[in-house]
Amino acid sequence: MTLGRILAATALTSLAVTQVHAQDLAARIALAGRATVSYGLAQAPAAPGSPDTVSGNTADTAAASTTSVTGSNSMLLLLGLGVVGLAAAAGGGGGSSGSSGSSSDTQPPPSGNAPTTGTGGSVSSFETDEYFASGGLAQTEAAYRYAEGAYGLGTLVSIYDSGADVTHPDLANNIDGALSYSYFDNTSDVTDTDGHGTHVAGIVAGVQNGQGIEGIAWGSKLMILQGVGGSVPAGSYADAVTRSVNAGAVSMNNSWAYVDSNNNTLTIDQFSSADQIREQLGSATIDSLDAAAKAGMVSVFAAGNDGGANPSLMAGLPEYFPEMEGSILGVVAVDSNHQIASFSNRCGEAMNYCLAAPGVDIFSTYPSDLGSDYAYMSGTSMATPYVTGAVAVLKSEFPELTGQQIVQILENSATDLGAVGIDPIYGWGELNLRQAQAPAGTLKVETTSSLDGPSVPATQSTISATRGVAGALRATLSNQRMIVTDAYDRGYHVAASSFVADYADARAAQASTETFAMGATAPVNFSAGTGTLSLSHGDSSAIAGTKWVDSAAMAAPYLKSFDTDSALHYEIGLGDGVSASISQAGGGAGDVSSQYIAGSLNARFGASTLSMTVGNLHEDGGFLGTSVGGAFGGGLSSNTHFVQLGMNVALGDGTTLELTAANGNSSFSGNGLLQSGSGLRSNAYAIGLSKTGFLTGDDRLSVGVSTPIALASGKLTMSVPTAVGAAVGNTRSEKVVMTTASVNIESAAPQPDLQIGYSRKAGIGRLGAGLVYEPGQSSAMGVSLGWTARF
Numbered sequence: 001m002t003l004g005r006i007l008a009a010t011a012l013t014s015l016a017v018t019q020v021h022a023q024d025l026a027a028r029i030a031l032a033g034r035a036t037v038s039y040g041l042a043q044a045p046a047a048p049g050s051p052d053t054v055s056g057n058t059a060d061t062a063a064a065s066t067t068s069v070t071g072s073n074s075m076l077l078l079l080g081l082g083v084v085g086l087a088a089a090a091g092g093g094g095g096s097s098g099s100s101g102s103s104s105d106t107q108p109p110p111s112g113n114a115p116t117t118g119t120g121g122s123v124s125s126f127e128t129d130e131y132f133a134s135g136g137l138a139q140t141e142a143a144y145r146y147a148e149g150a151y152g153l154g155t156l157v158s159i160y161d162s163g164a165d166v167t168h169p170d171l172a173n174n175i176d177g178a179l180s181y182s183y184f185d186n187t188s189d190v191t192d193t194d195g196h197g198t199h200v201a202g203i204v205a206g207v208q209n210g211q212g213i214e215g216i217a218w219g220s221k222l223m224i225l226q227g228v229g230g231s232v233p234a235g236s237y238a239d240a241v242t243r244s245v246n247a248g249a250v251s252m253n254n255s256w257a258y259v260d261s262n263n264n265t266l267t268i269d270q271f272s273s274a275d276q277i278r279e280q281l282g283s284a285t286i287d288s289l290d291a292a293a294k295a296g297m298v299s300v301f302a303a304g305n306d307g308g309a310n311p312s313l314m315a316g317l318p319e320y321f322p323e324m325e326g327s328i329l330g331v332v333a334v335d336s337n338h339q340i341a342s343f344s345n346r347c348g349e350a351m352n353y354c355l356a357a358p359g360v361d362i363f364s365t366y367p368s369d370l371g372s373d374y375a376y377m378s379g380t381s382m383a384t385p386y387v388t389g390a391v392a393v394l395k396s397e398f399p400e401l402t403g404q405q406i407v408q409i410l411e412n413s414a415t416d417l418g419a420v421g422i423d424p425i426y427g428w429g430e431l432n433l434r435q436a437q438a439p440a441g442t443l444k445v446e447t448t449s450s451l452d453g454p455s456v457p458a459t460q461s462t463i464s465a466t467r468g469v470a471g472a473l474r475a476t477l478s479n480q481r482m483i484v485t486d487a488y489d490r491g492y493h494v495a496a497s498s499f500v501a502d503y504a505d506a507r508a509a510q511a512s513t514e515t516f517a518m519g520a521t522a523p524v525n526f527s528a529g530t531g532t533l534s535l536s537h538g539d540s541s542a543i544a545g546t547k548w549v550d551s552a553a554m555a556a557p558y559l560k561s562f563d564t565d566s567a568l569h570y571e572i573g574l575g576d577g578v579s580a581s582i583s584q585a586g587g588g589a590g591d592v593s594s595q596y597i598a599g600s601l602n603a604r605f606g607a608s609t610l611s612m613t614v615g616n617l618h619e620d621g622g623f624l625g626t627s628v629g630g631a632f633g634g635g636l637s638s639n640t641h642f643v644q645l646g647m648n649v650a651l652g653d654g655t656t657l658e659l660t661a662a663n664g665n666s667s668f669s670g671n672g673l674l675q676s677g678s679g680l681r682s683n684a685y686a687i688g689l690s691k692t693g694f695l696t697g698d699d700r701l702s703v704g705v706s707t708p709i710a711l712a713s714g715k716l717t718m719s720v721p722t723a724v725g726a727a728v729g730n731t732r733s734e735k736v737v738m739t740t741a742s743v744n745i746e747s748a749a750p751q752p753d754l755q756i757g758y759s760r761k762a763g764i765g766r767l768g769a770g771l772v773y774e775p776g777q778s779s780a781m782g783v784s785l786g787w788t789a790r791f
Contacts, residue, residue, distance in 0.1 A: 121146075121147055122147060123143045123144055123146075123147045124143075125147075126143040126146040126147060127143050128210070130208065130209075130210060130211065130212065130213060130214050131143060131214060133212065133213045133214075133363055134202075134203065134206075134213045134214075134362055134363050134364055135336065135358070135361050135362055135363050135376075136203070136357070136358030136359070136362045136382070136383075136386060137214070137216055137358075137386075139336065139338075139358045139430075140216060140357070140358070140386055140390070140431050140432065140433050141432055141433055141434035141435075142216050142390075142393070142433045142434075144433065144434035144437065145393050145397065145433045145434070145436075145437055148397060148437060149397070150393050150394070150396050150397030150437070151208070151217060151218050151219040151220075151393060151396065152205065152216075152217030152218065152219040152220030152389065152392040152393050152395075152396045153219035153220070153396050154219075154220075154396055154399075155217065155219075155220045155221070155250045155392040155395050155396050156176070156179070156220065156221050156222075156223055156247060156248055156249045156250060156392075157204055157205060157217065157220050157221070157222055157223065157249060157250065157251050157252070157253065157388060157389065157391075157392050158222075158223040158224075158225055158240070158243070158244035158247070158249040158251075158252045158253070159197065159200060159201055159204065159222060159223070159224055159225065159252070159253045159255075159385075159388075160225045160227055160228065160237065160240050160252065160253070160254055160256075161192075161196060161197030161200055161201075161224075161225075161226070161227075161228050161253070161255060161256070162192050162193075162194040162195070162196045162197035162198075162226065162228050162229040162230075163182065163190040163191055163192035163193070163194070163197045163198070163224060163226035163229075164180075164190055164192050164197050164198045164201045164222070164224045164226075165191070165192050165198045165365065165366075165367040165368065165369070166180070166190065166191070166224070168198065168202075168365050168367070168368070168373065169207070169209070169211070169212065169373070170202055170206040170207050170209065170211075170212040170213060170214075170365050170373075171198070171201055171202060171205075171206065171207065171222070171365055172207075173207050174205045174206075174207055174215075174218070174220065174221055174222050175201070175221070175222045175224060176221045176222065176223055179223040179243075179247050180222075180223055180224040180225065180226075181224075181225055181226070181240075181243065182226040182227075183225070183226060183227040183232035183233060183236040183239075183240070184226055184227075184230040184231065184232060190224040190225075190226040192226075192367050193229075193367070193369075193370075194229045194370075195366050195367050195370050195375065196228075196229070196255070196377075196381065197224070197226070197228070197229075198364075198365050198366055198367050199362075199364045199365060199366055199375065199377050199381075199382070200253060200255050200364075200381060200382070200384075200385045201215075201222055201224065201365065201385075202215055202364035202365030203215055203216065203362065203364050203382060203385035203386060203389065204216065204217055204220070204222065204253060204385040204388055204389040204392075205217050205218055205219075205220045205221070205222050205389065205392075206218060206364065206365055212365070212373065212374060213363060213364055213365065213374065215385075215389055216385070216386050216389035216390060216393065216433075217389035217390070217392035217393050217396075219396065220389070220392040220396070223243075223244060223247055223249055225240040225243065225244070227240055228256050235282075235284050237285055237288075238282070238284035238285045238287070238288040239288075240252075241285075241288035241289060241291075241292050241299070242288050242291070244292070244297060245288075245291060245292050245295045245297050249297055250296075250297065250298065250391055250392055250395045250403070251297065251298040251299070251300060251388045251389075251391035251392055251395075251403075252292070252297060252298070252299045252300065252388070253300055253384060253385050253388040254299060254300060254301045254302065254314060254384065255302045255379075255380070255381035255382075255384045255385065256302060256381070257301070257302055257303075257304045257312035257313070257314060257315075258312065258313055258314070264306055265304035265305070265306050265308065265312050265345065266280075266312065266313045267304065267306075267308055267310040267311060267312060267313060267316070267345065267348070268310055268311060268312070268313050268315065268316025268317075268319055268348070268349055268350055269309075269310040269316075269348060269349050270313070271313065271320065273320065274320040274321055277313065277317070277320055277321075280313070281313075286321065289317065289321075289324060289327075289328070290321070290323060290324065292327060293323060293324045293326070293327035293328070293403075293730070294729065294730060295403075295729040295730065296327075296402050296403035296404070296727065296728075296729035296730035296731075297327065297403055297729075298327055298328075298329065298388075298391045298403045298406060298407055299327060299328050299329075300328075300329045300330075300331060300384050300385075300387050300388040300391070301314040301315040301328065301329070301330050301331070301384065302315070302330075302331060302379070302380035302381050302383070302384045303315050303330050303331055303332045303333075303344060303345040303346070303347070303354070303380045304344075304345040304380060305333075305343045305344060305345065305379050305380055305381075306343075306345055307342060307343055307344065307345065308345045308346065308348075309345075309346050309348050309424070310345060310346065310347075310348030310349055310350070311330045311332065311345045311346070311347060311348055311350050311354060312330065312345065314328075314330075315328070315329075315330025315331070315350055315353070315354065316330060316348075316349060316350035316353070318350070318352075318353045319349055319350055319353075325352075325353060326403070326404030326407045326408065327403055327404060327407065327730075328353060329353055329354065329355055329387055329407060329410070330347065330350050330353055330354040330355075330427070331354070331355055331356070331357050331359075331380055331383045331384040331386075331387050332344045332345060332346060332347055332354065332355075332356050332357075332359075332380060332383065332425075332426065332427070333356070333357065333358070333359025333360060333378070333379060333380045333382065333383040334356045334357065334358060334359065334360070334383070334417070334426070334430055335358075335359075335360040335361075336358070336360065336361075338415070338417055338430055340356070340418075340425055340426065341359055341360050341378065341380075343378070343379065344359065344379075344380055344383075345380065346424055346425050346426075347423075347424055347425060347426060347427035348424050349424075350427070351422050351423060351424045351427040351428075352422060352427070353427070354426075354427030354428065355387055355410060355411065355414055355427055355428055355429070355430070355431055356383070356414070356417060356426045356427065356429060356430040356431065357383035357384070357386040357387050357430065357431045358382070358383060358386060359378060359379055359380055359381075359382045359383030360378045360382075361376050361378055362376065362377055362378065362382040363375070363376050364377070364382070386431055387410065387431055390410060390431055390433055390436065391403070391406050391407075391410070393433060394406045394409060394410070394433075394436060394437075397437065398488075398490045398491070399726035399727065400489060400490060400491060400724040400725060400726055400727055400732070400733060401488060401490060401727055402727045402729070402730045402731070402732055403729075403730055404730055405488050405727075405732075408488070409436050409440070409488060410428075410431065410436055411428040412428070412440065413432055413435035413436040413438065414427075414428040414429035414430055414431060414432055414435075415429045415430045415431075415432045415435070416428075416429040417429050417430055439484075439486035439487075439490070439492060440486045440487040440488055440490075441486055441487030441488075442457050442458075442459075442486075442487070443457070443458040443459075443484045443485070443486055443492070444456060444457050444458055444484060444485055444486075445457075445458050445461045445482075445484055445485075445630065445631035445673070445721065446483075446485055446631075446721040446736045447631050447672070447673065447721075448736065448738070449735065449736050449737070449738050450734045450735070450736060451485070451489050451724065451732075451733075451734045451735070451736055452734050453736075455485070455631070456630040456631040457630070458484045458499075458630075460629060460630040461499055461629065461630030461631040461632055461673075462499055462500075462501050462627070462628075462629050462630060462632070463499055463500045463501065463626060463627075463628055463629075463632055463674065464500075464501040464626065464627040464628075464629070465500065465501070465502065465624070465625065465626035465627075466560075466561075466624075466625045466626070466708050466709060467502055467708050467750045467751070467774070467776040468682075468684070468707065468708035468709050468710030468711065468750040469624050469625065469626050469682075469708075469709060469710065469711050470500055470501065470502035470626075471502070471710070471748030471749075471750050471776075472710065472711035472712075472745055472746060472747050472748045473497070473500045473626075473711070474497045474500045474502070474748070475497075475746040475747075475748045476497075476716065476743055476744070476745050476746045477495065477496035477497040477499075477500060477716075477743070478495050478496075478497040479495070480495065480496040480497070480718065480720070480741065480743060481493050481494070481495060481496070481722065482494060482495075482496050482720035482721055482722055482739075483721050483722060483723065483724065485721075485724065489724060489732065490724070491721070491723060491724040496718065496720060499632065502776060509550075509772040509773075509774060509780040509781060509782035510772075510782035510784070511782070512549055512550045512770070512772055512782060513549055513770035513771060513772050513782040513783055513784035514770075514782070514784040514786070515539070516546075516548075516549045516757055516759075516768055516770035516784070517768040517769055517770050517784035517785055517786035518768065518784075518786040518788050519759070519766050519768055519786075519788045522541065522546060523535055523536040523541045523542040523546075523567075523569075524536070528570065529572070530572055530573060531570055531571055531572030531573070532570070532571055532572075533568065533569070533570045534568065534569045534570075534571075535566075535567070535568050536564075536566070536567045536568075537565070537566050538564070538565065538566075539564055539567070540552050540556065540559045540564040540567045540585055541567070542567040542568055542569045542583075542585075543555075543556055543559060543567050543568075543569045543583045543585060543598075544556045544559060547690065547702065548688065548702055548704055548755060548757060549702070549704075549755040549756065549757040549770040549771070549772055550704075550706075550753075550755050550772050553686060553704070553706040553708075553753060553755070554658060554660060554686045554688050554704050554706060554755075555646065555658075555660060555686075556583075556598075556613075556644070557644070557660065557662045557684035557686065557706070557708075557709055558596065558598075558615065558617050558640065558642050558644075558662060558664065558684075558709065559585060559596060560625065560684075560708065560709065561594060561617060561619070561624055561625035561640075561709065562587045562588050562589055562592065562594035562596075562619070562625060563587050563588065563589045564585050564586075564587040565586055565587040565588075566585065566586055566587070567583070567584070567585035567586075568583070568584050568585075569581060569582075569583045570582050570583075571602075577603060577604035577605070578601070578602065578603050578604075579601075579602045580599070580600065580601050580602070581599070581600045581602065582597075582598070582599050582600075583596070583597065583598045583599075583600070583615070584596065584597050584598075585597075588619075588621075589627065590621075590627055590629075591621045591622075591627065591629065591633075592619055592620065592621035592622040592625075592627050593619070593620045593621065594617065594618070594619045594620075595617070595618045595619075596615065596616075596617050596618075597615055597616055598613050598614065598615025598616075598642075598644075599613065599614060599615065600612065600613040607649070607650035608647065608648060608649045608650060609646075609647070609648040610645075610646070610647050611644075611645070611646040611647075611648075612643070612644070612645055612646075613642075613643070613644040613645075613646070614641075614642070614643050614644075615641075615642055615644075616639060616640065616641050616642070617639070617640040617642065617664075618637075618638070618639050618640075619637070619638045619639075619640075619668075620636070620637050621633065621636055621637075622636065622638065623636070623638035623640070623666055623668045623677060623680070624638070624640060624664075624666055624680070624682060624709055624711070625709065628670070628672065628674055630672075631672060631673050632672045632673045632674045633670065633672045633674070634670055634671045634672035635670050635671040635672070636668055636669070636670030636671075636672060636674065637668060637669060637670070638666055638667065638668030638677070639666065639667060639668070640664045640665065640666040640680075640682070641664065641665050641666075642662055642663065642664035642665075642682075643662070643663055643664075644660065644661070644662040644663075645660070645661050645662075646658070646659065646660045646661075647659045647660075653691075653693075654691050654692035654693045654694075655689065655690070655691045656689070656690050656691075657687075657688070657689055658686070658687070658688045658689075658690070658704075659686070659687055660684075660685065660686040660687075660706075661683070661684075661685050662683060662684045662685075662709075663681070663682070663683045664680075664681070664682040664683070664709070665679065665680065665681055665682075666680035666682060666714070667679070667680065668680075673718055673719055673720050674716065674718055675717045675718060675719055675740075676716070676717045677714060677715065677716050677717070678714060678715050678717075679713065679714040679715055680711060680713075680714035680715075680745065681711070681712045681713045681714055681745075682709050682710060682711050682712060683707075683709070683710060683712055684706070684707055684708065684709045684710065685706065685707050686704060686705070686706035686707070687704070687705055687706075688702060688703060688704030688705070688706075689702070689703050689704075690702040690703075694758075695760070696760060698760055698761050699758065699759065699760030699761075700757075700758070700759050700760070701756075701757070701758050702755075702756070702757040702758075703754075703755070703756050704754075704755045704756075705752050705753070705754055705755075706752060706753050706755070707749075707750055707752050707753070708750055708753065708774075710747070710748070710749060710750050711745050711747060711748075712745070712747045713744070713745050713747065714744070714745040715742055715743065715744055715745065716742065716743050716745065717740065717741070717742045717743075718740070718741055718742075718743070719738050719739065719740040719741075720738065720739060720741075721736050721737065721738055721739075722737050722738070722739040723736070723737040724736055724737070725737070750776065751775045751776055753772070753773065753774045753775070754771075754772070754773045755770070755771065755772045755773075756770070756771045757769070757770045757771075758770075762787060763789075764789050765787055765788045765789035766787070766788045767785075767786075767787050768784075768785070768786050768787075768788070769784065769785045769786075770782070770783070770784050771783050
């Protein structure tokens with residue numbers, strides 16, 4: 001590929017050139033705006049705020065000792081470099097200036113303990129000396145991404161620059177030599193004799209090895225394309241872009257800018273049309289960048305170091321080529337105080353495609369042949385690779401993202417600086433990797449194998465259960481991973497147990513104490529043949545009775561699975577102290593409807609009574625009082641067969657002991673993510689003492705302890721989303737990986753509930769007091785005192 005045309009320009013004046021002239025100019029690409037170079041380093045800077053931090057030169061020295069390129073109408077590439085700062089020697093003295101400085105006895109910074117690759121870890125475990133050494137990495141809050149296991153692993157980044165020191169201990173393992181290429185001599189030898197490219201490479205992907213520095217995307221691989229600082233064939237840059245796309249690079253770093261014959265950056269405001277820019281750069285360059293945009297590669301350009309109001313031409317291309325928006329970003333430099341660097345060009349007209357990043361006194365790798373393994377530099381050249389590497393970090397964490405989506409996320413998550421919103425100084429604001437990972441929009445749960453299929457907001461997808469069931473579900477699902485997706489269809493891993501809500505019904509607890517205190521519950525009894533029919537409306541008193549503050553918990557635990565709308569109980573005597581009964585109740589809560597039916601056989605033995613009950617609880621929309629909604633629900637129907645034993649023992653002196661034990665076996669099926677449950681064994685227990693004549697001859701005190709229905713064993717089958725398909729270039733995948741798994745229930749014994757009731761005659765009425773306490777993560781308590789007059 002050839003560079004179609006290149007335009008030499010000064011200020012706002014442009015000069016059209018012939019194809020032959022363009023090729024001649026391309027062959028003369030060289031460094032410009034080169035500042036004083038100093039070497040020597042023995043100690044890395046400490047964490048921000050430490051008095052040991054060593055500062056390099058300021059941007060005020062940027063104009064010193066530039067390298068010139070001869071030739072009429074020479075077109076230059078300006079490395080986005082403001083300052084190569086002096087790294088202090090061990091004894092506190094400075095190194096020498098110029099291109100032949102000394103660097104004897106220099107050593108890399110002290111080693112630290114690097115977290116194990118790929119394991120994630122705490123944020124603090126990544127905040128090592130090596131992490132803080134560069135002076136800019138911590139400013140991006142990258143450690144928060146590393147703690148999530150995202151550091152560029154599996155991604156490729158290309159760098160078009162002056163080459164790199166491929167033997168450097170902080171670069172060697174991350175440079176792909178087979179993909180690297182030098183346009184100087186058309187070989188794979190990309191040896192950096194300038195230092196700029198090596199410094200940039202370290203910022204992107206310096207190896208995390210416990211010494212020196214680490215790059216922002218220290219897990220990524222680098223493709224070094226040497227094309228700046230020497231003579232190259234026409235069309236080299238267009239070819240470099242194409243090579244990067246074909247190799248699968250997710251981002252390409254361009255820490256340079258075109259300059260005019262006076263070494264001033266060509267800025268986007270100097271052009272007024274796409275045709276003018278195409279003539280300036282040549283169709284090959286424009287076409288290659290357009291192809292890169294379609295392929296999903298993000299090209300990141302330095303804004304330039306003239307302190308101007310507008311960024312470099314390349315950083316502003318989307319202004320005239322809107323099809324490149326979302327694939328090109330310009331970068332301005334800020335200091336450690338988040339202020340625009342004095343040397344940095346501003347975002348200006350390209351503010352809608354522009355970010356800020358650290359670019360002052362950045363410490364990174366340097367060719368040892370030039371005097372030191374590390375050096376300080378300042379410039380938009382240093383800011384640019386932070387953004388380039390950030391693209392790789394996000395892609396490694398979310399391979400489902402397209403390049404355009406990554407750019408949108410970096411823009412929308414940037415820390416706002418300067419004027420509120422997008423502004424001509426900082427554009428979208430400063431790069432912030434911590435915020436870039438945060439979900440955007442409403443989190444949702446995918447329910448099919450396609451992102452274009454139905455999804456349900458995560459907040460509406462719940463498994464809301466009583467404490468006894470919730471505890472077991474939470475323990476069972478804690479190791480089952482699934483994903484939720486955000487507005488960009490990024491998949492975030494969460495434990496399925498996150499959707500289990502442990503509730504205690506404070507309203508029901510309070511209602512039961514009020515009803516008891518006021519004596520407001522009493523079934524209607526009818527004589528029917530040799531039996532008695534009891535009816536109640538709005539409660540279960542026809543079945544459970546009224547002796548206790550919460551009678552269902554003590555006498556009929558499976559009735560506690562739902563709010564009773566109506567209940568009936570028919571009991572018939574069979575003689576010799578034996579009776580039989582049948583009970584039915586209906587009700588529900590929310591979207592769950594429940595039907596309860598049971599039969600009992602009761603036998604009296606002296607002062608004691610023994611009962612056995614068998615029954616069935618049918619629920620639509622839930623199981624065992626568990627409401628399953630949103631993505632988890634859908635057509636769920638359950639049946640619970642239960643057996644219950646009860647004993648009432650008269651201990652004498654008006655004291656009675658009551659015991660209840662219940663055991664159930666449930667199964668359900670549904671068409672939501674929670675597909676089925678089988679062999680779900682549950683149990684509930686209660687023990688209570690009551691005494692008549694506690695203080696007076698007509699009062700009664702009752703104390704009961706009960707456990708809510710608890711899951712003990714069984715199996716759940718779920719089909720949950722576990723991954724999203726990776727994007728190919730700028731084409732989003734629609735694929736959602738749905739994983740079906742069966743898990744065995746892990747029991748979790750709930751804390752027991754407590755209830756206390758007291759009642760007595762008081763004048764012409766009745767005085768009652770009740771307390772119910774249900775402990776747990778979501779505890780509930782009800783306390784009531786009431787007096788009821790009867791006429």
